[in-house]
Amino acid sequence: MDMKVPAEKLGLTEKYHLLTRDLAWDPSYRTNKEIHPYGDFEGIKIHDWDKWDDPFRMTVDSYWKYQAEKERKYYAIIDAHAQNNGHLNITDARYLSALKLFLQAISPAEYAAHRGFARAAREYEGVGMAVAAEMQAIDEIRHAQTQIHGLSNYNKFYNGFHGFTTQRDRMWYGTVPRSFFDDAMSAGPFEFIIAIGFSFEYVLTNLLFVPFMSGAAYNGDLATVTFGFSAQSDEARHMTLGLECIKFMLEQDPDNIPIVQAWLDKWFWRGMRLLGLVGTMMDYMLPKRVMSWQEAWKIYGEENGEALFRDLARYGIRKPKGWETAAESAKHVPHQIMLGMYQWRFGTAFHVWPPSDEDMDWLSEKYPDTFDKYYRPRWEYIKQREAETGEPHLNMGLPKLCQTCQLPTWSTEPGEPEKLVQREIEFDGETYHFCSEGCQDIFEHEPEKYAGAWMPIQGLIRDFGEDVPGWMEWVNLIPGKDNMSYHGSEDEQNFKAWKAQTTASS
Amino acid sequence: MSYELTIEPLGVTVEIEEDQTILDAALRAGIYLPHACCHGVCATCKVTVEDGEVEHNESSSFALMEFERDEGKCLACCATVEDDITISAEIEEDPDARTIPIRDFEATVSKIESLTPTIKGVWLKLEDGEAFDFQAGQYVNLHLPDDIGSRAFSVASVPTSGNEIELNIRVVPGGAATTYVHENLTVGDEIKFTGPYGRFFVKKSADMPVIFFAGGSGLSSPRSMILDLIEEGFDKPITLVYGQRTRDELYYHDEFLELAERLPNFTYVPALSDEAEGSDWEGARGFVHEAAKDHFDNDFRDHKAYLCGPPAMIEACISTLMQGRLFERDIYTEKFISAADAQQVRSPLFKSI
Numbered sequence: 001m002d003m004k005v006p007a008e009k010l011g012l013t014e015k016y017h018l019l020t021r022d023l024a025w026d027p028s029y030r031t032n033k034e035i036h037p038y039g040d041f042e043g044i045k046i047h048d049w050d051k052w053d054d055p056f057r058m059t060v061d062s063y064w065k066y067q068a069e070k071e072r073k074y075y076a077i078i079d080a081h082a083q084n085n086g087h088l089n090i091t092d093a094r095y096l097s098a099l100k101l102f103l104q105a106i107s108p109a110e111y112a113a114h115r116g117f118a119r120a121a122r123e124y125e126g127v128g129m130a131v132a133a134e135m136q137a138i139d140e141i142r143h144a145q146t147q148i149h150g151l152s153n154y155n156k157f158y159n160g161f162h163g164f165t166t167q168r169d170r171m172w173y174g175t176v177p178r179s180f181f182d183d184a185m186s187a188g189p190f191e192f193i194i195a196i197g198f199s200f201e202y203v204l205t206n207l208l209f210v211p212f213m214s215g216a217a218y219n220g221d222l223a224t225v226t227f228g229f230s231a232q233s234d235e236a237r238h239m240t241l242g243l244e245c246i247k248f249m250l251e252q253d254p255d256n257i258p259i260v261q262a263w264l265d266k267w268f269w270r271g272m273r274l275l276g277l278v279g280t281m282m283d284y285m286l287p288k289r290v291m292s293w294q295e296a297w298k299i300y301g302e303e304n305g306e307a308l309f310r311d312l313a314r315y316g317i318r319k320p321k322g323w324e325t326a327a328e329s330a331k332h333v334p335h336q337i338m339l340g341m342y343q344w345r346f347g348t349a350f351h352v353w354p355p356s357d358e359d360m361d362w363l364s365e366k367y368p369d370t371f372d373k374y375y376r377p378r379w380e381y382i383k384q385r386e387a388e389t390g391e392p393h394l395n396m397g398l399p400k401l402c403q404t405c406q407l408p409t410w411s412t413e414p415g416e417p418e419k420l421v422q423r424e425i426e427f428d429g430e431t432y433h434f435c436s437e438g439c440q441d442i443f444e445h446e447p448e449k450y451a452g453a454w455m456p457i458q459g460l461i462r463d464f465g466e467d468v469p470g471w472m473e474w475v476n477l478i479p480g481k482d483n484m485s486y487h488g489s490e491d492e493q494n495f496k497a498w499k500a501q502t503t504a505s506s
Numbered sequence: 507m508s509y510e511l512t513i514e515p516l517g518v519t520v521e522i523e524e525d526q527t528i529l530d531a532a533l534r535a536g537i538y539l540p541h542a543c544c545h546g547v548c549a550t551c552k553v554t555v556e557d558g559e560v561e562h563n564e565s566s567s568f569a570l571m572e573f574e575r576d577e578g579k580c581l582a583c584c585a586t587v588e589d590d591i592t593i594s595a596e597i598e599e600d601p602d603a604r605t606i607p608i609r610d611f612e613a614t615v616s617k618i619e620s621l622t623p624t625i626k627g628v629w630l631k632l633e634d635g636e637a638f639d640f641q642a643g644q645y646v647n648l649h650l651p652d653d654i655g656s657r658a659f660s661v662a663s664v665p666t667s668g669n670e671i672e673l674n675i676r677v678v679p680g681g682a683a684t685t686y687v688h689e690n691l692t693v694g695d696e697i698k699f700t701g702p703y704g705r706f707f708v709k710k711s712a713d714m715p716v717i718f719f720a721g722g723s724g725l726s727s728p729r730s731m732i733l734d735l736i737e738e739g740f741d742k743p744i745t746l747v748y749g750q751r752t753r754d755e756l757y758y759h760d761e762f763l764e765l766a767e768r769l770p771n772f773t774y775v776p777a778l779s780d781e782a783e784g785s786d787w788e789g790a791r792g793f794v795h796e797a798a799k800d801h802f803d804n805d806f807r808d809h810k811a812y813l814c815g816p817p818a819m820i821e822a823c824i825s826t827l828m829q830g831r832l833f834e835r836d837i838y839t840e841k842f843i844s845a846a847d848a849q850q851v852r853s854p855l856f857k858s859i
Contacts (some may be wrong), residue, residue, distance in 0.1 A: 013598060053835070243855055251833045308853035314825045 016057040024127035036125045038118045042188035044348040044455060045253035050128030052248055058135060067142065068131030074146060074230045081223045082153045083344075088502055091287040093158070093209040094486050095493035098215055098351035099151060099224065101159045105277060106208070107147040107176045108168040108389040112181035116138035116192055125188035129248070132241050133193070135252055139234045153197060157498075158491050160349045167349055171278070172399070172456040173341075177404045179453060180274050184267075186449070190249060191263050198242035199267035203308065210216040211282045238453035250315045257316055261412035265444070269438035270321030272329075273405040279334040279342070283363065285357065292366035297330040322438040325414045331367055332417055335375040341411040343380070343395035344470070351476045351486035354383050374417050392485065398457050402435035403450050404442045409435045429452055508547075509587055513537055514594035522587060525726040538705065539595050544583045545568070551582040558766040560590030601711045606639050606702055614668060615695045623759040625676045625723060626688055627662070627797040630697060632702040638701070639667035641813070642734035643708065643840070646701030648673070650683050651680055657683040658703065660814070660840065662726035662732045674757070676723035704810070704839040708735060712837075714810050716742040717802075719823045721750070721794050721815030727840055728814055729758060736769065743786060747801065749794035749819070751780040763835070774854050775801050777802070794819055795826040806832035813839040824859050 019072045022177055039046075058066075061091050081084070090096075102221045117137035124130040167174040170383075184195040213228030249256045260424035279293030291299075309319045338352070345352045355363060364371045382393045401410030413419045423434040434440040464471040466472060483489055511522040511531050520535035522528065529551055532539045539552040547610065550567035555578045565584040582593070613630035621627045632638060641647075642665055647656040663672035666757060677688045691697075708716065708731050716735070717729035728746060737743060750756045766774040777790040777797035780852050790797040794815070798806075806827050813820050827837055836857050 050836075053646065240854070247834075248711045251831075254831065304853070308855060311855040314828045316829055 013054070013057075016054055019059045020131045021127045024403040026391035026408045032388060036123055038123045038188050039125050040203065041165075042190050043259055044190040044249060044256050046126070046249075047252055049128070049361055051251065052128040053244060054124050054128050055132065055244035056237050058237065060135075061137070062133060068286075070230050070233065071142075071146075073227055075149075076225055077226045078150055078153070084223055085498075085502070087154055087157055088495070089222070090498050093491045094285065094351070095219040096154065096160070096222065096491060097350040097352065097486070098212070098219075098281045099154060099221070101277065101281055102212055102224075103147070103151050103161060104164045104167050104171065104214070104349060107144050107151075108164065108174075109181055110140050110147065112135045112178070113184065113286070114138075114144060116181065116185045116196055119185065120189040120192045127247070129193075132244075133197075133473075135268065136197070136238055136241060139231075139238070143227075143231045143234070145474070146227045150227045153223060157494065159489075160351070160482040160491075163349060164263065164483070166476040170456065170459075171349065171477070172347065172401075172406075172460075175406045175454070175456050176277065177274055179404075180270055183270070183449070193245045194249075194263040195267040195270075197238070199248050199264060199271055201235070201238040202242040203305060204271045204275060204301070205239070206304065207296055208278055210300060211290065211293075215282065215286045215472070216393065218288045218290050219286060227253075233425055234506070250317065261317055262445070264317070265321040265438075266442050268326070269322040269436075270325045270405060272316055272322065273402075273407060273435070273439065277335055277406070278335040283366075284336040284338045284352075284359075284409065289362065293334045294330045294367060295328065301330075302327065307384055318466055321441075322436075325436075325438070328414050329411065331370045332374070332412060334365075335363075335371065335414070336410050337407075339375070339378055339382075340395075340399070340408055343393060344399070345484050346394060346479070347393075347472075347483065348476070349475075349482045349490050351484065353486040353493060354379055365422050370376055370417065378380075398461065399417075401455050401457050402432050402439050403432040403453065403455070404439035405435060406453070406455065407435055411435050434438050510590040511587070511769065512590075513591040513593060513597075517596065522591070525586055525638055527583055528580070528585045528587070528591075528593060532582065532857075533703070534608045537696065538600075538603060538605075539582050539597070547582040549581065550712055553582050553595040554578055554580055555580055556592040558587060558589055558593050558844060560585040560587055560591065564728040574794065600705075601637045603705065604641055604707045606641070607624035608700060610698060610700050611636070612696065612698050613671075615691060615693050615697060618691065618693055622755045625674055625753065625757055628673045628675055628687060628691065629670055630673070630699065631670045632668075634669075635639070638671055639668060640665055640702030641707040642730040643703045644702035645706075645727070645840075646671070646673075646699040647700040647703065648683075649700070650686055652686070653727060654682045654686055656700070656728070660704075660706075660724075660730070661702070662729050663729055664735060664737060668813060674723060674726050683770040704840060706764060706838060707731070708812070709810055709838070710735075710738075710740075712810055712852075713742065714808060715810050717745045717747065717798070717811045719794050719798065719813045719815065719819070720748045721744065721819040722792065724815035724819075725758065725838075726814075727759075731812065732765075732772070736765070736772070741771060743771050743773065745775060745801070746796045747777065747794050747802050749779060749815075751775040751795065752778060753785065758799045773801075793822060795822040799826050799830065802830065804830045806830040809836065811837050813837065 012098065026174070033039070076295060117133045121130045121133035121137060125134065151161060168178050169175070209228065209232060213225060213232070216228060217222035241494050246260065249260055282296065284288065284295050303320070311315070341348055342352050342354060344366050360371070360376055364376065386393050399410065401407065402409055409421055411421050413421055421435055423437070423440050424431050425440065425444070428451060432443060432451065432452065434443065462470050464474070469479065476484060486492055507524045508521045510519050511528060512519045513532060514704055516537065518537060520537065523821050524530035529539055529541050529544070539553065540612055541550055542548045543550070544563040546563070547569050552570065560580045562570065562580060563584040563586060565567050570579060572582050580585055582595070591762040609631060613632050615628060616631035617627070617629040619627040624662050640661060641661070645660040645792075647658055647660050649656045659675060660675045662674045663670070676685045678684045696737055706727055712714065718732060720728040725748065732744060732746060746762060748756070749796055756778065759776060762774040764777070765772050775790065779791070779793050781787045781791060790800070811827055811830060811832055824837060834856055839859055
């Protein structure tokens with residue numbers, strides 16, 4: 001065959017090495033240990049950083065080109081959304097509660113992930129892993145930024161969007177995602193990457209993003225759908241990074257396997273506790289629902305997870321400890337959280353409402369084993385009582401919080417849906433409470449870390465006592481506007497009035 | 507009518523016929539593109555069209571999604587062209603891969619021998635002066651008459667005897683092709699084959715000790731690879747862990763015993779999983795992965811491992827190797843993907859094993 005074969009171009013791997021890893025240098029007047037002081041304090045042993053296999057080959061110049069194009073598209077759509085009163089195209093203003101929860105809980109988490117990746121990148125001795133983590137740090141800050149910009153359109157018209165930065169730190173449900181990310185960021189660089197890069201970004205990300213983004217699509221929110229698409233095109237990269245990290249750590253030394261397994265147990269459980277809030281949003285806050293939380297768990301959690309852990313078994317890794325409990329609790333968690341939030345609705349910066357008869361029929365269809373038996377009677381009781389007294393059914397007592405995940409201990413024991421969890425232990429002369437065995441295990445493994453956590457309810461009692469209005473001002477919650485029921489709210493009235501104007505003939 | 511197909515990042519231009527797939531054109535010109543199922547379901551052969559238009563033909567909408575089509579992706583095993591085209595593929599250079607164009611060969615059946623009650627050795631001779639060039643471990647597609655179609659078989663002989671190749675074919679109950687070979691094929695028949703195919707060959711440039719795992723009818727490639735290494739004077743340790751159910755299925759046993767006796771760097775570890783209790787078998791009893799774990803004392807580090815056999819054996823061996831600290835980058839398997847395999851839910855944790 002007479003075929004001219006011209007000089008070959010550089011291979012993909014070689015080219016990428018030249019643009020990333022080969023830019024590193026060996027220190028001459030400081031030791032690696034001085035430069036990367038946290039490299040070995042978690043017990044993870046890395047013998048050969050050259051075995052790191054770059055999971056993707058994106059360089060800063062191509063990243064810039066690609067992301068700039070995405071941002072151009074995104075901001076064009078956001079502008080059009082604003083100019084065309086896109087906020088009036090949503091199904092109805094109840095949907096805004098889902099967005100407020102997203103902005104208060106998830107967008108600050110994106111920012112926390114940015115900080116975490118930037119810091120972890122600094123700690124890795126291997127340049128391949130450092131470059132990949134830096135790239136993800138930039139992604140995460142872009143995600144926080146595009147989300148905040150996208151949702152700022154809604155802030156012009158509706159209540160409850162203004163205080164998310166304060167609420168991240170001070171609001172009783174805002175500290176749930178905050179404590180999750182603070183826990184990861186204050187761990188070592190390898191635990192961080194297993195916590196966020198692998199457990200969150202790979203195992204759980206679809207459970208977070210798909211429900212919110214399909215919820216947005218079903219409910220006519222073009223702005224959110226667009227930032228969803230923009231962020232999701234980065235997720236493939238984040239997922240492959242998470243996969244490469246876990247493979248690399250497991251292959252470098254057999255002593256790493258039990259350490260990684262313990263982190264998987266911990267971070268799977270922490271993730272599932274956090275995502276209970278997403279389940280509540282899916283089952284109770286979308287005027288047009290996509291699928292139930294339990295269905296989402298089956299598709300995105302169980303099916304993908306089973307395949308993944310089958311492959312990880314080759315390394316001697318087993319499924320996370322709380323896996324079966326998580327499957328069982330998916331039938332209960334959204335109902336338990338919403339019943340709690342409804343009764344503490346004076347303290348939420350989003351509106352809530354009891355499920356209508358039609359909603360309850362949907363819930364019993366989706367949760368045939370649990371809804372009619374355990375939760376419908378409670379909703380019916382609450383609704384009946386409110387109808388009889390004309391007063392809101394509120395719980396003026398304050399919740400006991402789990403010292404690990406910071407959620408109220410409103411969940412029940414696995415297999416015993418009528419028994420509230422009562423778990424407490426003594427540590428250093430103090431009593432600490434837990435929402436589950438998983439959270440108690442996490443505390444007992446590192447009690448000093450969690451014993452020092454700032455707890456929002458204890459903080460409220462200590463600093464404000466009976467002064468609830470003072471607390472509301474401090475958490476940036478405007479009573480009568482941001483909180484309480486959707487029905488009768490300013491958001492409901494305004495949306496209806498503005499929507500009517502768009503269809504009025506004059 | 508033919509057009510020009512340019513393949514980046516190699517910058518090589520080859521001819522492509524109308525109705526010929528991109529994959530076929532590339533392979534026939536000796537340019538390897540990653541591929542597996544060859545009928546549009548596994549997505550292994552996904553490439554980017556840089557310039558030009560393609561027809562996607564029977565590409566599955568799961569293997570190649572709509573948005574990917576919009577982004578200019580195509581499956582090389584299905585895509586055809588009606589004009590010149592440039593594609594780019596994720597090709598990593600492999601220093602051990604030789605560029606051997608795939609060709610059609612006409613051969614005569616020169617010998618048939620029963621190796622075991624279920625396996626026949628079939629020798630195919632080319633015309634004088636003709637030789638089949640291949641790398642030990644590769645396979646051919648054997649074209650069978652009566653509309654049976656073609657089937658893939660690994661070559662069991664060494665490349666240096668290229669004028670005559672040996673295939674070892676186990677009869678598959680109800681399988682049209684293997685039944686034909688066992689019952690109808692006779693010495694003197696003319697038969698066509700195409701090849702060589704596959705990326706299963708020894709990474710000689712790594713220059714590391716090698717372990718071969720063979721089971722069932724998967725001995726062909728390992729045998730060819732071992733004999734080829736020995737011919738070349740490879741001086742690192744070579745170990746063959748070879749399993750069958752019973753002694754009478756353990757073909758080429760005596761040949762390997764003789765090699766082990768003669769060569770200090772060749773070790774032979776046979777294992778039988780279903781040999782009758784009390785027979786005179788003195789070797790290992792159990793599965794290939796168990797025999798290997800015992801023999802290597804659960805430490806496989808600093809080897810290259812080549813696996814060939816039924817899927818359950820491959821899976822068990824991979825887990826055993828990984829728990830004995832040998833990982834994906836040093837493990838090579840020959841996989842024949844069927845449409846059913848492509849439906850199986852796998853995580854993206856591993857790329858090649």
